[in-house]
Amino acid sequence: MGIHPDFTTDPQDWLIRHGCEAPVFFFSPKVLADTALFFEENFPGEVTYAVKANPAPGVLQTLCRAGMRAFDVASPAEMAQVRAVCPEARLHYHNPVRAMSEIATARGHRITSWSVDRASELDKLGEIAGQEIAVRLKLPVKGATYDFGSKFGAEPEAAVTLLRTVVARGGRPSITFHPGTQCDDPTPWQRYIEVSACVAAQAGVRLHRLNVGGGFAAFRSTRAPDLQRVFSAIKQSVQSAFGDAQPALVCEPGRAMVSEAFTLALGVKALSGDVVFLNDGLYGALMEWRDIPAPERITALAPDGTPRRAAPMPRTVFGPTCDSLDRLPEALPLPADLQEGDRVMIRGMGAYSQCLATGFNGYGQPHLVVTE
Numbered sequence: 001m002g003i004h005p006d007f008t009t010d011p012q013d014w015l016i017r018h019g020c021e022a023p024v025f026f027f028s029p030k031v032l033a034d035t036a037l038f039f040e041e042n043f044p045g046e047v048t049y050a051v052k053a054n055p056a057p058g059v060l061q062t063l064c065r066a067g068m069r070a071f072d073v074a075s076p077a078e079m080a081q082v083r084a085v086c087p088e089a090r091l092h093y094h095n096p097v098r099a100m101s102e103i104a105t106a107r108g109h110r111i112t113s114w115s116v117d118r119a120s121e122l123d124k125l126g127e128i129a130g131q132e133i134a135v136r137l138k139l140p141v142k143g144a145t146y147d148f149g150s151k152f153g154a155e156p157e158a159a160v161t162l163l164r165t166v167v168a169r170g171g172r173p174s175i176t177f178h179p180g181t182q183c184d185d186p187t188p189w190q191r192y193i194e195v196s197a198c199v200a201a202q203a204g205v206r207l208h209r210l211n212v213g214g215g216f217a218a219f220r221s222t223r224a225p226d227l228q229r230v231f232s233a234i235k236q237s238v239q240s241a242f243g244d245a246q247p248a249l250v251c252e253p254g255r256a257m258v259s260e261a262f263t264l265a266l267g268v269k270a271l272s273g274d275v276v277f278l279n280d281g282l283y284g285a286l287m288e289w290r291d292i293p294a295p296e297r298i299t300a301l302a303p304d305g306t307p308r309r310a311a312p313m314p315r316t317v318f319g320p321t322c323d324s325l326d327r328l329p330e331a332l333p334l335p336a337d338l339q340e341g342d343r344v345m346i347r348g349m350g351a352y353s354q355c356l357a358t359g360f361n362g363y364g365q366p367h368l369v370v371t372e
């Protein structure tokens, strides 16, 4: 991936000046820092960042400079990525299934905060006195674009037993959950918080912390999601469910933290009838489009930067590889006056995009340009 460090204020200007035909990500550290500040000022607890959404060094560096001091990591590689730019950060190792070698690496990184969802993985941690062990809870809740409870998590009864074991071994007991990604309604958090309080009460344990996960929605349709509404609902639920035994709160947004900081500029390679060939697709930065499309966040520009304004018409969109699966699952509405050589600009592409792009068939490695 080519990195163009020259600062530009405007992606359109950059594209006109450079006439670059490859896909380009425009990254705005300012938008990211503002989003971090928004979370910091409005979420009623500690804000950490889920590194997997976008581990680019510029992203981690911007968050560190914006004051973030704790990160949610899932692998040794992510630990090293955070340490490289933010050596003093606290790392929450919230992948509940770990190889012994990964546990050893984590200890080398001075990790003292872990999540578990089964007794065998708690046993693997060995000595846990004084360390935070967050029991990962799972519930059958609806509201997210896709569900995170299908892989990890202990059901309430098992969570009660795990919490008791953590306390018996001298660990600091917390609960963590993930309501599912791109969740714009507070209901799943409310439900999880109520059950967390019951689980803690049943275990007879006062929680050290309650980690309400990620899942906060990014701007994917016509309106930005109302995160304030979700934060207030979380705060209220914790007050009413825990009363005077309120734990400190933590959240770990990935998607909502980083999405708006990136705009993806793709190029139209060819047009024929209602078929459009773009220079990137499902094997590249649009990997997630199948599950979470954002057709409303697209604009099309002529090579001189003029917006294409004709009414949209549905197009079949292929990516650049020679694989027939490289096709967006739904027709995409693109302006009727779209032409070969035009740019398709997609806003809000910072999460699960750059990091998922493969290099299949020699495509899918967009340039990165830093903007203001």
Ligand SMILES: *Cc1c(COP(=O)(O)O)cnc(C)c1O
Residues within 6 Å of the ligand: 050, 052, 053, 072, 094, 178, 180, 181, 182, 213, 214, 215, 216, 252, 253, 254, 255, 256, 351
């Ligand atoms: C992926 C993940 C997150 C971030 O989820 P988003 O939906 O991107 O906010 C947070 N916590 C854990 C444990 C995760 O696996």
